[in-house]
Amino acid sequence: MEKQVRILSEEQMQQFVEEGYVIVKGLFQPEELAEISDTFERIGQNPVPGFFEPDMEAGTEDPLKRYPRVMQPHRFNDTAKKYMLHAPVMAVLRELYGEEALAAQSMFYYKPPGSRGQALHQDNFYLQVEPGNCIAAWTAVDAADMENGGLLVVPRTGEHEISCPELADSGESFTTHYVKPPKDRAVVPAVMDPGDVLFFNGNLIHGSYRNKTKDRFRRAFICHYANASASRISGFYRPLFREDGTSVDLELNEDGGPCGVEFDKAYPH
Numbered sequence: 001m002e003k004q005v006r007i008l009s010e011e012q013m014q015q016f017v018e019e020g021y022v023i024v025k026g027l028f029q030p031e032e033l034a035e036i037s038d039t040f041e042r043i044g045q046n047p048v049p050g051f052f053e054p055d056m057e058a059g060t061e062d063p064l065k066r067y068p069r070v071m072q073p074h075r076f077n078d079t080a081k082k083y084m085l086h087a088p089v090m091a092v093l094r095e096l097y098g099e100e101a102l103a104a105q106s107m108f109y110y111k112p113p114g115s116r117g118q119a120l121h122q123d124n125f126y127l128q129v130e131p132g133n134c135i136a137a138w139t140a141v142d143a144a145d146m147e148n149g150g151l152l153v154v155p156r157t158g159e160h161e162i163s164c165p166e167l168a169d170s171g172e173s174f175t176t177h178y179v180k181p182p183k184d185r186a187v188v189p190a191v192m193d194p195g196d197v198l199f200f201n202g203n204l205i206h207g208s209y210r211n212k213t214k215d216r217f218r219r220a221f222i223c224h225y226a227n228a229s230a231s232r233i234s235g236f237y238r239p240l241f242r243e244d245g246t247s248v249d250l251e252l253n254e255d256g257g258p259c260g261v262e263f264d265k266a267y268p269h
Helices: 010-019 030-043 078-084 087-097
Strands: 021-024 101-109 118-121 134-140 151-153 197-201 206-208 220-227
Touching: 010 021, 010 087, 030 078, 078 101, 078 220, 087 101, 087 134, 087 197, 087 220, 151 197
Parallel strands: none
Antiparallel strands: 021 197, 101 220, 118 206, 134 197, 134 220, 151 206
8 A cells, every 4th residue: 555645744744733823835836826816805805694794885994894804705606615625725734633533614804904803812712613623724825924914823822722712892893702822822923925724723822913015915714624533613613624525514612611591602613
């Protein structure tokens, strides 16, 4: 049997285990990024009810009214589904999980100049993957840095328990939830070039600041995955998909998590 070629080095695997995240450089090729960019340029011209609902007449006071995130584009766009199941990404996930990954969610963030960031949070608070955990694959379509609101991570919080969020600063975050990092953990930027993919587990505390530039978007294609041995997930993320595109419907996770079933999550992640 032919030996499978591994993508991640031992150092990268160790970083993911210890730090909760790892950046894989150049996992998307320029022509693939161009296809993603062109696809979401077209999507951005018209509302898609239930998935992308911009205010086409919005001014510049809140750029996210004109360019909100696109939720679950794989449900209506074949290109989004193709890249949610991108073979190199799925191969990395198989190495990180030690088993097959199931695709649960896709999103596209435009993050135009001047737009607010997203307060620090934990993904598995929303996905509720059990047993196991979700993993995010955050693909930079544009360069992402501190100036245009690139992602922030809190290293070594991958094993931090899922916390009940506090209220975020609405002047700086377009979402309402905020998870305070431990006092002995620093927030660090994940600086990325186009085509790089940041993988991080569902307990890692992460978020972003606002885009402080006047002329640079910070577009990102973001997907979430579950381990194939998981049996439950939050309802918004069903059905899931195997790499070959066939669907898998895990059980609905009705556990309210650390805040109980009465906690209003306010929005899907």
